[in-house]
Amino acid sequence: MSSPVRVRFAPSPTGYLHIGGARTALFNWLYARHHGGTFVLRIEDTDTARNTQAAVEVIFQGLRWLGLDWDEGPESADADGPSRGDRGPYFQSRRGDLYRRRLQELRDRGLAYDRDGAVYFRMTREPITIPDRIVGDVLRPLTDREEQDPDWVLWRSDGQPVFHFVNVVDDLEMGITHVIRGDDHLTNTAKHIALFRAFGVPAPEYGHLPLILNEDGSKMSKRDRGAVVTGYQDEGFLPEAVVNYLSLLGWSPADGQELLRTPEIITRFGLDRINRSPARFDVKKLTALHFEHTRRMDPDAYVSLGVEYLRRAGIETGGHDPAYVRAALLTSQEKGKLFSELPLWTDFFFAEDAALVLDSEARAKTLVPAARPLIERLAAAFAAVPEFSAATLEAALKQLATELGIKAGALVQPCRLACTGRLVGPSLYHLLEVLGRDRVAARLSRAAALAVA
RNA sequence: GGCGCGUUCGUCUAUCGGCUAGGACACGGCCCUCUCAAGGCUGAAAGACGGGUUCAAUUCCCGUACGCGCUACCA
Numbered sequence: 001m002s003s004p005v006r007v008r009f010a011p012s013p014t015g016y017l018h019i020g021g022a023r024t025a026l027f028n029w030l031y032a033r034h035h036g037g038t039f040v041l042r043i044e045d046t047d048t049a050r051n052t053q054a055a056v057e058v059i060f061q062g063l064r065w066l067g068l069d070w071d072e073g074p075e076s077a078d079a080d081g082p083s084r085g086d087r088g089p090y091f092q093s094r095r096g097d098l099y100r101r102r103l104q105e106l107r108d109r110g111l112a113y114d115r116d117g118a119v120y121f122r123m124t125r126e127p128i129t130i131p132d133r134i135v136g137d138v139l140r141p142l143t144d145r146e147e148q149d150p151d152w153v154l155w156r157s158d159g160q161p162v163f164h165f166v167n168v169v170d171d172l173e174m175g176i177t178h179v180i181r182g183d184d185h186l187t188n189t190a191k192h193i194a195l196f197r198a199f200g201v202p203a204p205e206y207g208h209l210p211l212i213l214n215e216d217g218s219k220m221s222k223r224d225r226g227a228v229v230t231g232y233q234d235e236g237f238l239p240e241a242v243v244n245y246l247s248l249l250g251w252s253p254a255d256g257q258e259l260l261r262t263p264e265i266i267t268r269f270g271l272d273r274i275n276r277s278p279a280r281f282d283v284k285k286l287t288a289l290h291f292e293h294t295r296r297m298d299p300d301a302y303v304s305l306g307v308e309y310l311r312r313a314g315i316e317t318g319g320h321d322p323a324y325v326r327a328a329l330l331t332s333q334e335k336g337k338l339f340s341e342l343p344l345w346t347d348f349f350f351a352e353d354a355a356l357v358l359d360s361e362a363r364a365k366t367l368v369p370a371a372r373p374l375i376e377r378l379a380a381a382f383a384a385v386p387e388f389s390a391a392t393l394e395a396a397l398k399q400l401a402t403e404l405g406i407k408a409g410a411l412v413q414p415c416r417l418a419c420t421g422r423l424v425g426p427s428l429y430h431l432l433e434v435l436g437r438d439r440v441a442a443r444l445s446r447a448a449a450l451a452v453a
Numbered sequence: 454g455g456c457g458c459g460u461u462c463g464u465c466u467a468u469c470g471g472c473u474a475g476g477a478c479a480c481g482g483c484c485c486u487c488u489c490a491a492g493g494c495u496g497a498a499a500g501a502c503g504g505g506u507u508c509a510a511u512u513c514c515c516g517u518a519c520g521c522g523c524u525a526c527c528a
Contacts, residue, residue: 012528044528118526135458143524144455156526163528187457187523210459211521219521245465248477252466258477275459275466278521282464285478295491335490345489397487412487424489 005037006177009063009070010170012044013055017062017229018222019281020182020212023246027209028180029068030247030269040174041073043091044167046160051093053077062229066239067262072174087174092166099161102169102199103154111198117157121165121195123150128190133178133207133271140190152191164188168195171204180207180271183278207271210250210278217280226281236309236339238297241290249279259292291336303329306342313343315350324349327434331426348420349435353442362423363450371414372451377404378411379444388437390429397429418447 009025011017032039041063045051056077063070072085079091089095103119106112111122123146130138142150154165171179186208196203214220220227232242244260252275253260253268260268294302306329307317317325328349329342337345348356358367381396382388397415401408416428419440425431432440 047528116526120526130457138457140523141456145524146456153526158526160526162526167528182522183458184522208458213521215464217520248465250465254467256467256476258465277459279466280464282478285465288478291491337490394487407487409487416488422488426489428487 003177005032005035006040006175007032007037007180008040008042008171008174008176009068010042010044010167011059012047013051013059014222015052015055015058016222017059018220019227019229019232019246020220022062022066022229023212023249024180024182024209025063025068026066026243026246027251027269027274028178029070030266031178031180031271032071033266034269037177038071039068040085040087040176041070041090042170042174043074043079044163045079045091045093046163046166053079058230065229065233066243092170095166095170098173099166099169102172103161103165106154106198109198112154118153119155120151121154121191121198123152123191124194124197125150128193130186130189130193130206132186132189133205134274135186135208135276138186138189140187164191165195168192168199172196172199172201176204178205178207180209183208183211207274209274210276212249213278213280215280215282220281226283232286234340236337236341237286237290238293238305238339240297241286241293244293245286245289249281250274259289261293287338290338294336295334297333299326299330299333302333305339306332306346309339309342310346310350313340313347315343315347317350320350324434331430331434335426344422345425348422348425351421353439353446356421356443356446358417358421358447358450359423362417366414366417366423367447367451369452372448374404374406374411375414375418375444375448375451378415379441379448382432382437382440382444388433388440390427390433393432394429414447414451415444419443 007028009021009028011021011025029039031037043051043056043059045056054077056074056079060074060077070084072087073083073090075082075084079089079093083090103112106121107119112119113122114120125142127139127141130140132138152164153162155161170176189206189208193203212220214224214226222228225231229242233239240262243262244258244265247260247265247269248258251269251273253265254273303326307325310317320328328346332342332345335345351357377400378397381400382393385392385396397411398408401411412428413423415432416425417423419432419435435443
């Protein structure tokens with residue numbers, strides 16, 4: 001039996017969580033969860049000028065939103081705050097002693113030396129083969145420059161260790177068994193392997209993920225729309241859908257199923273089914289997955305998330321009966337819209353009858369004088385219904401349409417506008433049932449009065 | 454420039470030498486319908502290019518093109 005899996009995500013706190021970084025985190029997390037291993041979060045905050053506590057918070061927030069919990073790592077964005085795990089500190093800025101000790105170790109072995117005020121690593125002169133679980137074995141010959149001088153800097157003359165060095169020391173000290181990271185690190189891995197050898201320990205297993213590209217195939221950078229995780233939260237995507245979509249970028253399950261909940265992804269995930277080519281990010285497909293997940297999600301979870309997004313839009317539901325709020329939001333669950341669109345679909349439930357805003361364009365088109373008698377007849381028909389339910393309302397409306405010799409739509413549209421203020425929205429009869437007899441009556445009568453020249 | 458990685462429908466992908474190249478999203482048409490959707494049926498749509506190897510290549514090898522990455526006292 002092989003040793004327990006230990007993987008890590010080591011972001012630099014730059015003030016946002018990049019979608020590519022989130023995918024890297026996800027794949028590491030999935031690998032850990034699939035193998036019952038440990039997922040470590042390590043903060044690479046060596047750039048003290050840029051890396052603020054708030055920037056660390058953004059990373060935490062993004063990971064938590066996606067549901068990527070870490071077994072070891074910081075519990076606070078404060079580098080001196082509490083953490084979980086016995087391989088800390090988990091902030092690079094607090095690991096200086098470790099780096100200095102390891103540097104001394106290399107010096108003692110004659111593998112590090114001073115030059116121009118910096119400390120250099122005595123790099124192997126041989127080409128290195130990088131064993132990669134995703135790409136396969138990659139032979140990395142020395143570059144032209146390295147032919148001249150293969151040695152490279154471990155510790156800068158300004159007193160700061162370089163990335164390659166701290167990265168390896170951290171992975172070594174933290175007992176990382178598998179390094180799953182972006183393709184951009186592939187060729188640098190030769191340096192890392194050489195360092196592990198210098199320390200006399202086996203290198204971890206590597207797996208380099210193909211990068212995520214923009215929809216047009218260009219490289220995705222922080223400025224691009226869709227590059228930042230918080231953007232998806234703001235737009236109201238379901239995090240489970242984002243996880244599902246991200247998991248499908250570069251990976252696919254053996255049976256080809258695409259709609260997957262996180263536990264199913266964990267079960268099926270494996271490095272052997274990751275492909276090597278970069279993938280473009282397709283918001284349409286993400287949206288489609290969002291739709292599927294949303295309409296299948298637990299209604300209570302849907303309602304509480306919906307309430308949160310309504311609050312963001314300035315609609316407070318607290319003053320209403322919880323059962324009413326729940327019923328109101330659930331009229332829209334089957335629509336699977338983004339949560340940021342939810343206010344457009346449900347705000348009328350929470351408006352005062354007399355204050356309901358009617359879309360002016362729709363009103364001009366629909367609340368014409370000829371509509372007034374129709375609305376009045378409909379109001380009368382609804383008033384006569386013994387039980388105010390979707391089924392009885394539908395029957396009453398359709399019967400009236402038959403009596404008047406008109407299509408149901410001719411009654412539906414004015415009714416929808418009167419009760420919701422718009423011509424699009426949830427299923428009419430259900431929405432009416434939830435609104436209730438009194439509100440519907442009030443709104444129809446108000447609309448009838450407005451339907452004049 | 455050098456080195457590395459990659460290249461299947463518009464997009465994400467399946468295929469581990471036998472393919473009438475499958476699925477999903479998007480797109481078109483039809484049906485259904487109270488709006489927007491959904492749903493049902495259906496249509497169009499791919500192996501970058503050129504050489505090999507083989508009875509047989511999308512699958513293996515080489516080259517070219519294109520894309521990306523690395524090539525720092527950046528991470």
